[in-house]
Amino acid sequence: MTAxxxxxxxxxxxxxxxxxxxxxxxxxxxxxLRGEKIAIIGPSGSGKSTLLRILMTLESIDRGAVTVDGDSxxxxxxxxxxxxxxxxxxxxxxxxxxxxxxxxxxxxHMTTICxxxxxxxxxxxxxxxxxxxxxxxxxxxxxxSDKELAYPRHLSGGQQQRVAIARALAMRPSVMxxxxxxxxxxxxLVGEVLKIIRNLASxxxxxxxxxxxxxxFAREMAxxxxxxxxxxxxxxxxxxxxxxxxxxxxxRAFLRAVLEAQ
Amino acid sequence: xxFDFVFAWKILPTLxxxxxxxxxxxxxxxxxxxxxxxxxxxxRRYRWRPLASVVDYLTEFVxxxxxxxxxxxxxxxxxQFGLDLPxxxxxxxxxxxxxxxxxxxxxxxxxxAIPRTQWEAGVALNxxxxxxxxxxxxxxxxxxIIPNAGNLxxxxxxxxxxxxxxxxxxxxxxxxxxxxxxFRYLEPITICGVIFLALSLLSSVAIRMADRRxxxxxx
Numbered sequence: 001m002t003a004x005x006x007x008x009x010x011x012x013x014x015x016x017x018x019x020x021x022x023x024x025x026x027x028x029x030x031x032x033l034r035g036e037k038i039a040i041i042g043p044s045g046s047g048k049s050t051l052l053r054i055l056m057t058l059e060s061i062d063r064g065a066v067t068v069d070g071d072s073x074x075x076x077x078x079x080x081x082x083x084x085x086x087x088x089x090x091x092x093x094x095x096x097x098x099x100x101x102x103x104x105x106x107x108x109h110m111t112t113i114c115x116x117x118x119x120x121x122x123x124x125x126x127x128x129x130x131x132x133x134x135x136x137x138x139x140x141x142x143x144x145s146d147k148e149l150a151y152p153r154h155l156s157g158g159q160q161q162r163v164a165i166a167r168a169l170a171m172r173p174s175v176m177x178x179x180x181x182x183x184x185x186x187x188x189l190v191g192e193v194l195k196i197i198r199n200l201a202s203x204x205x206x207x208x209x210x211x212x213x214x215x216x217f218a219r220e221m222a223x224x225x226x227x228x229x230x231x232x233x234x235x236x237x238x239x240x241x242x243x244x245x246x247x248x249x250x251x252r253a254f255l256r257a258v259l260e261a262q
Numbered sequence: 263x264x265f266d267f268v269f270a271w272k273i274l275p276t277l278x279x280x281x282x283x284x285x286x287x288x289x290x291x292x293x294x295x296x297x298x299x300x301x302x303x304x305x306r307r308y309r310w311r312p313l314a315s316v317v318d319y320l321t322e323f324v325x326x327x328x329x330x331x332x333x334x335x336x337x338x339x340x341x342q343f344g345l346d347l348p349x350x351x352x353x354x355x356x357x358x359x360x361x362x363x364x365x366x367x368x369x370x371x372x373x374x375a376i377p378r379t380q381w382e383a384g385v386a387l388n389x390x391x392x393x394x395x396x397x398x399x400x401x402x403x404x405x406x407i408i409p410n411a412g413n414l415x416x417x418x419x420x421x422x423x424x425x426x427x428x429x430x431x432x433x434x435x436x437x438x439x440x441x442x443x444x445f446r447y448l449e450p451i452t453i454c455g456v457i458f459l460a461l462s463l464l465s466s467v468a469i470r471m472a473d474r475r476x477x478x479x480x481x
Binding site: 056057058091094095097098099101103105106107108109118119122123167168171 | 379380382383385386387388389390393397398401402
């Protein structure tokens with residue numbers, strides 16, 4: 001499917017995860033190549049968001065292994081619960097991964113520009129002038145140069161989400177995770193956010209994993225579409241294949257239901 | 263009984279002098295309570311559950327027993343347990359402990375008001391634990407804590423007359439002494455009330471200013 005020379009950016013190897021009695025991921029195995037753009041679709045509760053949250057270290061796993069750029073985030077202990085490497089290792093992996101959330105999660109007490117520049121200054125140690133200059137570039141890239149000194153509550157949902165994307169990019173991640181980033185937006189604001197992600201996807205070697213309900217967008221942006229259900233990877237393939245000729249009956253049923261609703 | 267302004271004028275300096283003690287007790291106790299509350303709050307969140315639970319129960323105990331009882335206990339029974347302080351120091355200590363417990367509740371309310379997602383956003387940007395607290399959580403909690411703490415300051419101030427019960431020479435004690443010596447209570451007690459009112463209003467203004475300075479820009 002993809003040239004074999006491309007290294008593996010992310011791997012899930014037989015990952016199991018349950019919240020109490022609810023199984024979220026069950027023997028989940030998947031690999032993502034560097035620079036690949038993945039769209040993850042599936043019914044709610046299928047484990048899509050959990051997948052991203054595990055990569056962002058916001059969620060633990062019960063069994064199995066996870067690697068990012070070849071480094072272990074979770075190490076399999078066979079039948080025993082998986083373990084994480086030391087804190088420094090986890091932080092090193094985290095520094096390569098950026099995430100944009102459904103509910104934006106901007107810092108309400110900081111202006112737009114501070115939201116973007118604060119982590120580079122305080123986490124990466126970038127000099128202030130440089131961090132602010134780069135924050136301005138990013139703001140221009142998401143079309144919000146005039147909102148530099150606005151606080152999040154003065155911005156629309158779409159604008160907040162664009163700032164959140166700029167904020168994540170400011171940390172120069174090699175993997176970007178988008179967790180239903182347009183689900184909380186009014187319909188007329190979805191386009192402006194998708195436009196930014198489209199630009200990101202087309203311009204570069206960023207690895208992207210995107211959980212989405214926007215089937216049209218998934219089809220246009222993704223190299224590969226993964227359909228999850230019940231904590232398993234039911235079907236995956238190039239968008240044309242998944243959307244025009246899905247092999248699995250459950251994929252067909254899901255797509256039919258979603259497309260009917262849209 | 264008519265209000266005697268000449269008499270009132272004559273006793274005003276004595277009462278104002280005693281006000282110093284009232285203000286001193288409030289200020290010192292409040293500063294201790296700010297830090298004491300933080301300490302109690304941290305202990306109640308301590309990972310070692312037994313300690314956290316003990317502090318939890320102690321806090322609840324103090325919050326649910328009358329201040330005057332605690333004051334009497336410390337002053338009259340304290341010496342048997344080696345706590346042998348002069349009245350003013352005892353009063354300040356008990357005020358500070360009593361209000362530390364309420365302050366710890368204010369901190370809890372402030373921090374719990376910050377949604378979990380803020381923490382997650384901090385993790386996603388690779389902030390350290392300490393930075394998540396110092397740069398994200400606490401700055402957002404402070405504007406919630408300030409009005410709460412401000413109310414506690416005023417309650418505390420209004421609780422200082424209790425210290426008269428263990429013979430601290432604060433304003434109320436001075437007023438009742440004048441009353442019993444001159445057989446006139448109207449003027450000294452009225453003046454006391456007015457001084458309390460004036461100082462409480464002054465604190466309210468100060469709290470509102472602090473509130474405006476530390477929060478309104480982004481809320």
